[in-house]
Amino acid sequence: MKYRSVRWGIIGCGDVTEVKSGPAFQKVKNSELVAVMRRTGELAKDYARRHHVPKWYDDADNLINDPDIDAIYIATPPESHKEYAIMAAKAGKAVYVEKPMARNYQETQEMIAACNVAGVPLYVAYYRRAQPRFVKIKELLENNTIGDVRFVSSTQYQQNVIEKEIPWRVQPELAGGGLFFDLASHTLDILDFLVGPIKSVQGFASNQAGHYPAEDIVTGSYLFESGIHGVGNWCFSAFANVDVNEIVGSKGKITFSTFGNDPIVLTTADGTKEWSFDPPQHVHQPLVEIMVAELTGEGGQCPSTGVTGARTNWVMDEMVKKYYER
Incomplete structure (x- = not known):
């Protein structure tokens, strides 16, 4: 209709x-x-x-x-x-x-x-799949700017914020998991958009700080359908806030953040090139x-769509399942 x-x-x-x-x-x-x-x-x-x-x-x-x-x-x-x-x-x-x-x-x-x-x-x-910033990264990849993509890495950690009441985002019965589900889902989804679906994944999840029941650290490795490898580290009880992703290819790499507004950086043998975008108001x-x-x-x-969104849920489930099987 x-x-x-x-x-x-x-x-x-x-x-x-x-x-x-x-x-x-x-x-x-x-x-x-x-x-x-x-x-x-x-x-x-x-x-x-x-x-x-x-x-x-x-x-x-x-x-x-x-x-x-x-x-x-x-x-x-x-x-x-x-x-x-x-x-x-x-x-x-x-x-x-x-x-x-x-x-x-x-x-x-x-x-x-x-x-x-x-x-x-x-x-x-x-x-993020529709924002100019990430559409630009996809364009760079499709134009073979960094050659054949070999692997992707994501490192995201932030300071722990202790609240008087435990927010719903770290209550598994309400959120599915902890901040990994709330925040890392954006990164895993945008990687699906940029380099394709993940077909195999392994992960480790723990609660190191003990402030709430959900996991507060997750590390994982994954294999995309295209043969690209990936690794990710997410920690929500660290000393500072860091958000960096790298897509590394045979001729260069693209560096970008999921949540920040720092420039996209393309690094090749010719040097570096940057692109900046104003964040949408909405x-x-x-x-x-x-x-x-x-x-x-x-x-x-x-x-x-529901199909692409479900893929991200599957990846997250695989990465934390041993934690919730305890």
């Missing part, structure tokens, strides 16, 4: 929707934000008032079944992604779900199956533009 204009509803209008995502639905051509939902009605009402959204709900079922809504953006913790995605699919609504796609790979498969049966698209909010907007163009039949194919 193609839409003249895509009318969106948001389930879970929390912090991520204030700037990162919510305004994008109102700014993209042929797109409008019709309704928002939050369990605390007063907070939903306040969001709707501040963002000039016509309707608000305190019940997800009512929003999903609103006939004025064509597509549902699920911006809740992963615990409820599967439930709401299946409800939206059964209501015939297009689904856009936050990352990670679900708490585990099994849940992603149930979401995909439900959307396939209903004949509705399923998109995942790995929005980081979801480039991806929302592609989704809306696809839904309205104006062209474009969304690069972040």
Whole structure:
């Protein structure tokens, strides 16, 4: 089904929707934000008032079944992604779900199956796939700028922040795992976008600092379908914040961060070259533009789907499974 204009509803209008995502639905051509939902009605009402959204709900079922809504953006913790995605699919609504796609790979498969049966698209909010910064890296790779890619490495660590209450992001029953699921998922997904799917993976996960039940360090190695090798280290109780990825080839390498705004650096025998990009005000907007163009039949194919999002969940599951088998 193609839409003249895509009318969106948001389930879970929390912090991520204030700037990162919510305004994008109102700014993209042929797109409008019709309704928002939050369990605390007063907070939903306040969001709707501040963002000039016509309707608000305190019940997800009512929003999903609103006939004025064509597509549902699920911006809740992963615990409820599967439930709401299946409800939206059964209501015939297009689904856009936050990352990670679900708490585990099994849940992603149930979401995909439900959307396939209903004949509705399923998109995942790995929005970096549409941002100019990462599209540029993919262009460099496709132009054979560093020759044949040999391996990729990711090193990401940050200082531990101790909070009075344990946040949902480090409660496995709500998030699927710890900050590895919340943050490393972006890196693993963008590597899938840049060099292709991972076909084999091994990992070690531990909790070294002991501040919460979830893992706080993960190291892993993986083999991509293309034959490229990869290694990754993620630690969330270190002394500083570091975020660096390298894609190394037969003729050079590309260095970039997942979360920072430092330049992309190309290093070859000829020296170095850099590219800088201003971060989008609303980081979801480039991806929302592609989704809306696809839904309205104006062209474009969304690069972040349930199928690609599920692959990242599978990789993460494989890397932490021994930790949660204890």
